[in-house]
Amino acid sequence: MSPTTATAPFSRAVVSAMRKLYPEALADSSWDNTGLLLEAPFDPLRRQMNSVLLTVDLTKAVVDEAIERNDSVIVAYHPIIFRGLKSLTLGNSQQQSLLRLAAEGISVYSPHTAIDAAPGGLGDWLADIVTGTPATAPADGSAPSNPSSSKPSTPEVHPTQPTDDDPFVEPKHPVYMLQHHPSQAGLRDADLKLASTAHTRSTIRPLDLPSHPNAGMGRIVRFRTPQPLSSLIERIGRGLGNPKGFPIAIPQGANISSISISSVGICAGSGASLLSNLDVDLLFTGELPHHEALAAIEKGQCVVTLFHSNSERGFLHSVLRQQLLEAVRDEWEVLRREERGREGVEDEVVEALEDGYVGVEVSERDRDPYGIVVSKYAE
Structure with missing residues (x-):
């Protein structure tokens, strides 16, 4: 047998x-x-x-x-x-x-996508991050004081980097280093109080499943009080493990320090099909194609992307x-x-x-x- x-x-x-x-x-x-x-x-x-x-x-x-x-x-x-x-x-x-x-x-x-759509799943986790506040910050969501901001604005001079056009000093070529998103070994628990800023939350594409109310793809966050874009950027950085950087698009002629955000459309991974035509101030996703990003900033929206899988x-x-x-x-x-x-x-x-x-x-x-x-x- x-x-x-x-x-x-x-x-x-x-x-x-x-x-x-x-x-x-x-x-x-x-x-x-x-x-x-x-x-x-x-x-x-x-x-x-x-x-x-x-x-x-x-x-x-x-x-x-x-x-x-x-x-x-x-x-x-x-x-x-x-x-x-x-x-x-x-x-x-x-x-x-x-x-x-x-x-x-x-x-x-x-x-x-079962994780994406689940109540308390990936979509809500990203919404928790964008509505959180740094643990060292005031509860109103304003940015914490930055000890380094008291330093002079003069750029740091590296000993091996020429400071002028001295013909007798051999110029140094820039050195570039490849930085990946923090690995599991490098991740620490975020210094962030998740979902601590007053807001309402809804699902972009809800599912008709009585057994799982509020399930569906994507989330829309609407803040009770408009939030500085700079604060949201800090929250995202802390919540995602302090990556070395991530792309952001803002309308031409604007600057980050002058922008306030009242609403955010959220989608993990590739957000183009889910976030298009949303009436929100900020699109927060893993990736967005070039033309969709252009269309967004032409409408006055901002875009934050994290690279596809770094949002997950x-x-x-x-x-x-x-x-x-x-x-x-x-x-x-x-x-x-x-x-x-x-x-x-x-x-x-x-x-x-x-x-x-x-x-x-x-x-x-x-x-x-x-x-x-x-x-x-x-x-």
Whole structure:
């Protein structure tokens, strides 16, 4: 009699936890591909750890990381499979990753737009950031005092940088350094009181799901009192882990210090289709195409973008990791009790059920493909 092919018991607990936290019914099934994308068979002879690796993108580097860590499941926010596959070969890098993971017994689950649309999910997290205030700032949302502002405005002079056109001094070429968004290792809890500025909040594209009121794609924030754009920029920087920089567009002839914001349209990832034609002062998203940004500032709007996945990755660290850890612990205990009481459970499965450990970590190698090249001598 051949052994029954099934997924690992722990992997089933993780999938069940994800479906309860972010039901697949919340996802935009008209184009998205969410759920269990790779169900790896359980091999008791090479059983994986009871651990989950969270990532935005399932790249070869993240696959290597999961294999090295002996994880059972990768929860990849972006689906690695969007369209139907006619073959699975090693010649395609993404298919190669799937084949490697299946061989190692590692399953892949993708929640994507289910997290975007969920109440308390990614859209609300970004809204919490933009309506937060620095913990060191007054509660009214005004910018905190900056100790460095008392320094003279004279630019710092580097010893190796010429200060004039002396012909006897060899000119130094600028040195540029590539800076990526802070990784999981570099992230700290934001010095930000989330959602502490008085505001109202609504959903841009609501879902008709009585079981999940306020679910839907995108958020609109309307402040009770207009907020300085400079304060919002600071909140976004703190909430996203203090990246080295991010793009911003404002109307020509304006300057950041003179702009006040009463309303914000918010969308993680690519916001063009969701944010167009919104009557708000600021569009806050991961990316916006060139012409949409031009159209926005021509209408008097401002735009803040973070690079696509940088608008999403912090949610894994700040919210999903602990959320999933607690949910999987509960699901694992329930599954263990049920399986132990079932007749005919194979010895190898019983052994797997004896392991009470549960771990959830965020990938150290996941990152947006884009970084920012910063001049070492930039003022």
